[in-house]
Amino acid sequence: MKLYYFPGACPLASHIALEWIGKPYEAVRLTREQTKEADYLALNPLGAVPTLVDGDFVLTQSAAILNYLAELNPEAGLLGDTPRERAQTRRWLAFCNADVHKTFGLVFGPAYYTNGDEAQARIVAGKAAEKLQSLFAFANDRLRGRDWLTGKRSVADAYLFVLLMWADLKEIPLPGQDELRAFQTRLRADPAVQSALKSQGLS
Numbered sequence: 331m332k333l334y335y336f337p338g339a340c341p342l343a344s345h346i347a348l349e350w351i352g353k354p355y356e357a358v359r360l361t362r363e364q365t366k367e368a369d370y371l372a373l374n375p376l377g378a379v380p381t382l383v384d385g386d387f388v389l390t391q392s393a394a395i396l397n398y399l400a401e402l403n404p405e406a407g408l409l410g411d412t413p414r415e416r417a418q419t420r421r422w423l424a425f426c427n428a429d430v431h432k433t434f435g436l437v438f439g440p441a442y443y444t445n446g447d448e449a450q451a452r453i454v455a456g457k458a459a460e461k462l463q464s465l466f467a468f469a470n471d472r473l474r475g476r477d478w479l480t481g482k483r484s485v486a487d488a489y490l491f492v493l494l495m496w497a498d499l500k501e502i503p504l505p506g507q508d509e510l511r512a513f514q515t516r517l518r519a520d521p522a523v524q525s526a527l528k529s530q531g532l533s
């Protein structure tokens with residue numbers, strides 16, 4: 331099993347999940363430039379990370395990879411035991427991937443959406459940062475009285491941890507979001523999370 335990544339990007343969620351699962355795997359570090367080379371594009375035509383290669387099976391898209399890893403390793407308990415528990419995990423995965431991650435795209439690369447107009451790009455990034463604050467506030471409320479997004483540890487928690495790292499990197503203000511900060515502290519103390527961070531050169 332191979333996971334292709336670049337450090338600190340969304341594949342870190344899958345990397346954490348692989349550490350929670352605890353079976354052998356190889357994390358293959360790429361540069362952004364390498365994701366645009368023909369060899370890699372043959373695996374992932376969108377030129378993005380993550381890509382998971384499991385024997386002759388090649389899978390892209392974080393949400394699909396996290397679902398696959400969790401389903402393949404039910405003993406790790408990362409998806410849920412009942413249809414409703416699994417639905418909740420997928421609900422929070424969708425929130426992380428389609429709502430929060432997607433909005434970060436406007437913070438990391440706003441000029442792409444404004445044809446390079448810097449003033450417009452600042453407006454777009456500012457609006458996206460506001461949207462992120464409201465999305466994180468929603469996750470903060472969800473964590474009140476819970477250690478994990480669904481009540482049990484799941485692959486969605488690994489994703490939320492990565493998104494909180496990005497919030498800190500881009501200095502998205504999260505005032506008073508104590509549940510999120512406590513969650514972040516708990517995950518930072520988790521040996522599997524520490525191992526994934528170390529392997530990506532982030533600790």
Ligand SMILES: N[C@@H](CCC(=O)N[C@@H](CS)C(=O)NCC(=O)O)C(=O)O
Pocket residue numbers: 339340341362365377378379380390391392393427
């Ligand atoms: N929808 C994809 C998005 C993947 C994605 O955006 N990956 C980023 C890193 S987090 C990437 O590789 N971007 C390509 C680039 O920056 O050139 C997923 O969830 O896996």
